[in-house]
Amino acid sequence: MEAAMTDTMPAKDRPWLFRTYAGHSTAKKSNELYRTNLSKGQTGLSVAFDLPTQTGYDSDHTLSRGEVGKVGVPVCHLGDMRALFDQIPLEQMNTSMTINATAPWLLSLYIAVAEEQGADISKLQGTVQNDLVKEYLSRGTYICPPKPSLAMITDVAAYTREHLPKWNPMNVCSYHLQEAGATPEQELAFALATAIAVLDDLKTKVPADQFPAMVGRISFFVNAGIRFVTEMCKMRAFTELWDEITRERYGIEEEKFRRFRYGVQVNSLGLTEQQPENNVYRILIEMLAVTLSKNARARAVQLPAWNEALGLPRPWDQQWSLRMQQIMAYETDLLEYGDLFDGNPAVTAKVEALKDGARAELETLDSMGGAIAAIDYMKSRLVESNAARINRIEAEETIVVGVNRWQQGEPSPLTAGDGGIMVVDPAVEQEQIERLNAWRAERDEAAVQAALAQLKADAKAGKNIMEASIAAAKAGATTGEWAGVMRAVHGEYRGPTGVSRSPSNQTEGLEDIREAVDAVSTQLGRRLKFLVGKPGLDGHSNGAEQIAFRARDCGMDITYDGIRLTPEQIVAKAIEDEAHVVGLSILSGSHIPLIEELMERMRAAGLDHVPVVVGGIIPDEDAVKLKGFGVARVYTPKDFELNRIMMDIVALATPAEKAA
Numbered sequence: 001m002e003a004a005m006t007d008t009m010p011a012k013d014r015p016w017l018f019r020t021y022a023g024h025s026t027a028k029k030s031n032e033l034y035r036t037n038l039s040k041g042q043t044g045l046s047v048a049f050d051l052p053t054q055t056g057y058d059s060d061h062t063l064s065r066g067e068v069g070k071v072g073v074p075v076c077h078l079g080d081m082r083a084l085f086d087q088i089p090l091e092q093m094n095t096s097m098t099i100n101a102t103a104p105w106l107l108s109l110y111i112a113v114a115e116e117q118g119a120d121i122s123k124l125q126g127t128v129q130n131d132l133v134k135e136y137l138s139r140g141t142y143i144c145p146p147k148p149s150l151a152m153i154t155d156v157a158a159y160t161r162e163h164l165p166k167w168n169p170m171n172v173c174s175y176h177l178q179e180a181g182a183t184p185e186q187e188l189a190f191a192l193a194t195a196i197a198v199l200d201d202l203k204t205k206v207p208a209d210q211f212p213a214m215v216g217r218i219s220f221f222v223n224a225g226i227r228f229v230t231e232m233c234k235m236r237a238f239t240e241l242w243d244e245i246t247r248e249r250y251g252i253e254e255e256k257f258r259r260f261r262y263g264v265q266v267n268s269l270g271l272t273e274q275q276p277e278n279n280v281y282r283i284l285i286e287m288l289a290v291t292l293s294k295n296a297r298a299r300a301v302q303l304p305a306w307n308e309a310l311g312l313p314r315p316w317d318q319q320w321s322l323r324m325q326q327i328m329a330y331e332t333d334l335l336e337y338g339d340l341f342d343g344n345p346a347v348t349a350k351v352e353a354l355k356d357g358a359r360a361e362l363e364t365l366d367s368m369g370g371a372i373a374a375i376d377y378m379k380s381r382l383v384e385s386n387a388a389r390i391n392r393i394e395a396e397e398t399i400v401v402g403v404n405r406w407q408q409g410e411p412s413p414l415t416a417g418d419g420g421i422m423v424v425d426p427a428v429e430q431e432q433i434e435r436l437n438a439w440r441a442e443r444d445e446a447a448v449q450a451a452l453a454q455l456k457a458d459a460k461a462g463k464n465i466m467e468a469s470i471a472a473a474k475a476g477a478t479t480g481e482w483a484g485v486m487r488a489v490h491g492e493y494r495g496p497t498g499v500s501r502s503p504s505n506q507t508e509g510l511e512d513i514r515e516a517v518d519a520v521s522t523q524l525g526r527r528l529k530f531l532v533g534k535p536g537l538d539g540h541s542n543g544a545e546q547i548a549f550r551a552r553d554c555g556m557d558i559t560y561d562g563i564r565l566t567p568e569q570i571v572a573k574a575i576e577d578e579a580h581v582v583g584l585s586i587l588s589g590s591h592i593p594l595i596e597e598l599m600e601r602m603r604a605a606g607l608d609h610v611p612v613v614v615g616g617i618i619p620d621e622d623a624v625k626l627k628g629f630g631v632a633r634v635y636t637p638k639d640f641e642l643n644r645i646m647m648d649i650v651a652l653a654t655p656a657e658k659a660a
Helices: 002-008 027-039 051-055 078-084 103-116 133-139 146-163 175-179 184-202 208-215 228-248 276-291 315-331 345-367 375-394 427-442 445-461 466-475 479-490 511-524 542-553 567-577 591-604 620-628 642-653 655-659
Strands: 017-019 045-048 094-098 125-128 170-173 218-222 262-265 300-302 529-533 557-560 581-586 612-616 633-635
Touching: 017 315, 027 045, 027 078, 027 315, 051 479, 078 103, 078 427, 094 103, 103 125, 103 146, 103 466, 103 479, 125 170, 133 175, 133 184, 133 375, 146 170, 146 184, 146 208, 146 466, 146 479, 170 175, 170 184, 175 184, 184 208, 184 218, 184 228, 184 345, 184 375, 218 228, 228 276, 228 345, 276 300, 276 315, 345 375, 375 542, 375 642, 445 466, 445 479, 466 479, 511 642, 511 655, 529 542, 529 567, 542 557, 542 581, 542 612, 542 642, 567 581, 567 591, 581 591, 581 642, 591 612, 591 620, 612 642, 620 633, 633 642
Parallel strands: 017 300, 045 094, 094 125, 170 218, 218 262, 262 300, 529 557, 529 581, 581 612, 612 633
Antiparallel strands: none
16 A cells, blocks of 8 residues: 555655855855855856946956955956866856846856866856846846847857757846836736847847747746745746747747746845844745745745845855755655645636736837837836835835834844954955956967957947857957947947936825925025935945935935946036035945045045935944045945935035034
8 A cells, every 4th residue: 555655646856956146256266165065065056246247347447446356256357267167067067147248258258168178068057147128127237228238138049049058048037126126017027028028139040940949948037025925926927927928929839948947036125134133034935935836936046145134145154045945945845746826716816916917017018119118117117116115114014024113132143253244355356456467468469359359340240249259258358358349339328217307296204304305405595405326336226216216205406327436427426416415325345445435536526515425235344434434324224214314314414514
């Protein structure tokens, strides 16, 4: 009897890929971290690149100051990529690279290193994220305008079809859409619209008989928030809508090519600086959304660490998140069962409601000409949705434990001692620049210039840029030089901010602040002018957008020109606008060098009477340094009450306070 029962039991599912999103400081240090993580049972690599690499600047560019090695690993050339994967056989790896604007270039470097290792290129497995649309909407690491950027996405896809048949050429990334405030319906619709735009363009670059297989190689990278039942239903909606779109729009007949394949990192937006140990529970609950439903289970999972709202996680913190996955996969019985939710009426109803909402949004986007044409519209929708989310937290309609309820608690022993985060050595930047200069000095300059000239010619002619990019990688060109060619051919682009100058109709509850703004404006003799700036390469613009959005609705005259400004540009704007208060937002950890430079420039320009306020992920000891530079106020993620910040700005702008 027992044997018969065993025979009828379904085979246990294989677990998803276990990944940890990692990279910092230098290629050598990141390589050590990767090899350690692989030895701990990690089954795939997920490479985080620093902001200069993501935005196409070398480590010695003026905009790279303070950003080198902070949020990922700097990769300027073939030598850096070689060091990054030293003693790691790429033919045996499944490597995810979180890279977008410079995706063709980083994939070229990866291919060049694999060839040096003697790998069979056709066996390389992995993914480049390669989604520029979400960069315009949320993450901000774009370089060129939308149309040439779309062409680069499909160049990579067409190249991999021919040479890297196991490689996923694009990861449609809805992860950052949720981080920017997207509702589940918006996340579904905006991501699917992006995939449609890519497939429509790719259709012109591959043979018709090969197109279905290419549809099957488009993957997705999604987010799962704390409302895990809704998020699980969202994933089921994603799988069903993708099946519908690929079948009806593209006529894909084979089920395997219509399958919705996705990896996930669960939500970082909901991680709290307050009582950060609670984030462990949040991460686990969010992981359930993408693992419980077999029919919509993730192919790969990477989890943030409990302390990412504080700063860079240490190797131990990443190990803790990896162990969470391993316990779920190997200690529980989750993988022994079929789908747990088929036929559940509550789940079915929620999935259908999400699909209906997403279809309505997709129709709107389609009527506007698709995702590329609708970027401004989608950006403004995300800013509005995020404002509504923050309003619900401020009004306690949404409860966040430790933030707006049950704030009192015992001090966390996890943050004692070293502060609970890893700090990148400031010397790393200069060492990286020295290696870069040595690389330039030792390479064959004529070969580099010839390769870059060919790259420019191919880009101008509308040819696929991958062959020329790989040749430039092998010749010794740098990330900044490759991106410089793209900028020269296609031009640069400044994405929409999503924050209009006109007040919204969301002024309820702001009456007292609006009166205070009116009063101080009368004293000042003109409307209170508040300049919001984002120095450096950090593209995480949510905070800056929401501060500007609320300040505008409180009646201030705001200037917010978006991301990636130098301290020099911000000070020039403060002079031009005669700003009464300057607000700066930085989440990349580069606040010390950038704000020190900005304050020096403010003093040199005779603006030391203008108060400067700063927001970001800023440790307490750094806040003390910033105030030593002359910063008037420092805000961190625990300062979620925007109205209190608005009243601070009013007080700082009041002539009597400034005189005092």
